[in-house]
Amino acid sequence: MRTMSEKVEKQNIQTQLERLNLNADQLIEMYATMCSIRRFEQMADRLYASGKVHGTMHLSAGQEAVAVGAARAMRPNDYLLNHHRGHGHFIAKGADVKRMMAEFLGKDTGYCRGRGGSMHIADVESNNLGANGIVGGGISLAVGVGLAVQMQRKPEIVLSIFGDGAVNEGIFHESLNMAALWDLPVLFLCENNQYAMSMPITRATAKLPIAEKAGAYGMPGYHVDGNDVLQVYEVISQAAEHVRQGDGPVLVEAVTYRYFGHSKSDRNLYRSEDEIDEWKKNDPIIRFRQNLIEGQILDVQQAEKIDLEAQELIDEAVAYAEASPEPEIDTLTEYVYA
Amino acid sequence: MPEMTYAEAIRAALREEMARDERVFLFGEDIGRYGGAFGVTFGLLDEFGPERVRETPISEAAIVGAATGAALAGMRPVAEMMFMDFILLGMEQLVNQAAKARFMFGGKATVPMVIRMPGGSGSGAAAQHSQSLESLLIHIPGIKVVNPSTPYDVKGLLISAIRDPNPVCFVEHKLLYKTKGQVPEEEYTIPIGLADVKRDGFDITVVAGNVMVPRVLKVAKKLAQEGIEVEVVDPRTLRPLDVETIASSVRKTGRLLVVHEACQTGGWAGEVMASIASTPAFDYLDAPMRRLAGADVPIPYNRNLERAAVPQEEDIEREIRAIIANEY
Numbered sequence: 001m002r003t004m005s006e007k008v009e010k011q012n013i014q015t016q017l018e019r020l021n022l023n024a025d026q027l028i029e030m031y032a033t034m035c036s037i038r039r040f041e042q043m044a045d046r047l048y049a050s051g052k053v054h055g056t057m058h059l060s061a062g063q064e065a066v067a068v069g070a071a072r073a074m075r076p077n078d079y080l081l082n083h084h085r086g087h088g089h090f091i092a093k094g095a096d097v098k099r100m101m102a103e104f105l106g107k108d109t110g111y112c113r114g115r116g117g118s119m120h121i122a123d124v125e126s127n128n129l130g131a132n133g134i135v136g137g138g139i140s141l142a143v144g145v146g147l148a149v150q151m152q153r154k155p156e157i158v159l160s161i162f163g164d165g166a167v168n169e170g171i172f173h174e175s176l177n178m179a180a181l182w183d184l185p186v187l188f189l190c191e192n193n194q195y196a197m198s199m200p201i202t203r204a205t206a207k208l209p210i211a212e213k214a215g216a217y218g219m220p221g222y223h224v225d226g227n228d229v230l231q232v233y234e235v236i237s238q239a240a241e242h243v244r245q246g247d248g249p250v251l252v253e254a255v256t257y258r259y260f261g262h263s264k265s266d267r268n269l270y271r272s273e274d275e276i277d278e279w280k281k282n283d284p285i286i287r288f289r290q291n292l293i294e295g296q297i298l299d300v301q302q303a304e305k306i307d308l309e310a311q312e313l314i315d316e317a318v319a320y321a322e323a324s325p326e327p328e329i330d331t332l333t334e335y336v337y338a
Numbered sequence: 339m340p341e342m343t344y345a346e347a348i349r350a351a352l353r354e355e356m357a358r359d360e361r362v363f364l365f366g367e368d369i370g371r372y373g374g375a376f377g378v379t380f381g382l383l384d385e386f387g388p389e390r391v392r393e394t395p396i397s398e399a400a401i402v403g404a405a406t407g408a409a410l411a412g413m414r415p416v417a418e419m420m421f422m423d424f425i426l427l428g429m430e431q432l433v434n435q436a437a438k439a440r441f442m443f444g445g446k447a448t449v450p451m452v453i454r455m456p457g458g459s460g461s462g463a464a465a466q467h468s469q470s471l472e473s474l475l476i477h478i479p480g481i482k483v484v485n486p487s488t489p490y491d492v493k494g495l496l497i498s499a500i501r502d503p504n505p506v507c508f509v510e511h512k513l514l515y516k517t518k519g520q521v522p523e524e525e526y527t528i529p530i531g532l533a534d535v536k537r538d539g540f541d542i543t544v545v546a547g548n549v550m551v552p553r554v555l556k557v558a559k560k561l562a563q564e565g566i567e568v569e570v571v572d573p574r575t576l577r578p579l580d581v582e583t584i585a586s587s588v589r590k591t592g593r594l595l596v597v598h599e600a601c602q603t604g605g606w607a608g609e610v611m612a613s614i615a616s617t618p619a620f621d622y623l624d625a626p627m628r629r630l631a632g633a634d635v636p637i638p639y640n641r642n643l644e645r646a647a648v649p650q651e652e653d654i655e656r657e658i659r660a661i662i663a664n665e666y
Contacts, residue, residue, distance in 0.1 A: 111443075115442055120443065129410055132435075134434050137435055141431075142407060145408065148408040148413045171403065178404060336480055338448045
């Protein structure tokens with residue numbers, strides 16, 4: 001298992017740019033995408049509070065660095081299969097927030113024509129094979145996609161994102177074993193936000209860190225600070241390179257934290273406000289923004305403008321979704337069979 | 339027409355489809371050198387190599403899940419559960435993932451996958467290797483369930499299942515693997531969802547699936563000597579169910595018996611009877627519809643108990659006579 005040096009972030013951002021082969025525009029785009037995700041999640045919460053959302057949802061505010069760092073380390077055609085807390089991953093992969101918001105409101109213009117909702121958003125055409133309502137549910141599917149890609153001799157790889165709760169499901173172990181046996185092009189990314197619903201990871205998982213489980217399957221394991229977008233980017237880039245070269249799967253554990261509760265039934269009885277506040281001091285967006293400002297890539301006004309633009313994008317998405325039609329009732333039985 | 343066994347007919351279908359379409363591959367435990375627990379895939383490893391006759395660890399959940407993922411990404415996996423009972427380990431992947439992916443994603447995904455699974459009792463394999471779980475599977479929208487009874491049907495239906503864009507549970511029966519029948523040399527398919535009248539008659543309709551078909555046919559032959567003409571309808575596919583063919587037979591005979599090996603409670607006989615009860619064919623019934631199903635017990639090991647747990651020829655004969663005599 002490899003842990004990234006904590007010194008990395010303290011490096012001058014210009015040095016990091018050079019090392020990561022990124023330019024200033026790319027960093028600004030990453031920051032903007034993180035802002036969009038945060039604004040999307042805050043809007044989702046507001047829409048729920050105002051009674052406009054039919055079902056539940058799982059918000060990822062606080063975890064934006066994982067979504068964006070990982071997505072930018074992948075190629076546009078790479079496959080994505082993720083978990084129920086997946087809005088951020090989709091936005092980072094380039095999904096249209098209008099169609100996401102429409103799906104969220106159950107509208108016919110949504111990615112799944114209102115059939116899936118927050119928990120099952122997918123965009124098959126862009127190799128985004130969907131979020132999953134079953135903990136660990138997407139992991140074995142990702143192995144199968146990896147098998148298909150390998151048999152088809154295609155250049156794509158598969159990003160399988162799941163939470164810390166999923167590593168205690170049997171399917172995690174069956175899947176990692178199978179992927180490692182056949183050197184499948186799958187990058188397993190455990191987004192460890194430290195709680196599986198209300199269960200803290202220390203009470204649920206006998207042996208930590210999760211990244212060490214990679215050793216059981218003979219694959220490399222990485223443990224990264226999931227609130228540092230450039231660190232996530234760097235590690236996922238290395239891991240993706242390994243996977244893309246045909247050297248087999250990799251397991252990456254990114255440690256992060258969610259601010260909102262597990263879902264809308266959560267009253268946050270299992271963790272303290274102090275703990276949440278402590279993590280907010282380590283906020284991935286604030287940290288990155290600070291670095292960009294200190295590195296003179298952005299000034300304060302520019303950073304704020306980007307955030308305002310993100311908010312406008314989300315407002316437009318809500319307007320689009322609200323104006324969109326509901327699915328017709330007589331289409332109920334469509335799409336059960338091909 | 340050449341004669342071949344049910345197992346050989348399955349192998350022939352697999353071989354033809356693998357030769358025709360490079361997206362088709364086999365996926366399961368011990369399906370290579372060993373040839374599968376029942377020898378069905380024997381020899382295919384040498385013909386198609388280890389990439390397309392892909393042997394897996396004992397990981398049924400991941401087998402079903404990975405087959406689903408491969409299908410989503412453009413392949414046509416034919417997975418094998420060594421015993422039908424083992425699909426229970428993959429039910430999350432089958433029911434929550436494979437069956438629903440297309441619907442949840444608004445019609446944009448397809449899951450062209452087949453899961454072959456030998457079910458049924460009669461081999462002394464006891465409670466965890468002898469179940470007939472097809473009734474459990476037909477309850478799930480999004481999957482198709484096929485259970486063929488003859489070498490001809492099994493080949494034609496397996497080819498259709500492989501070409502179908504949906505997840506298909508292909509239920510075979512252990513006791514049928516060695517049964518023989520005529521199978522054409524030229525390519526043919528049998529549409530999924532089409533029943534077959536295995537024997538014409540006018541006194542009673544008996545609907546039966548897989549291993550019960552030869553049993554019912556044997557009884558029908560015996561009763562014909564007494565002038566009782568049994569019409570035997572094999573649905574061949576349980577979901578979708580060809581209600582029309584069954585209903586048209588019932589309109590002709592006025593009597594209905596449904597025979598299956600699966601346990602009675604919640605069994606597919608109830609679905610057949612409910613379908614008839616809610617169609618105009620109901621008006622043609624001269625006697626109450628009856629079902630003869632497996633007892634509501636796990637399959638026992640002891641030979642005599644095992645035999646008693648599922649319908650045998652004498653049970654079928656007794657039931658037909660009772661319906662015709664209006665004595666039940």
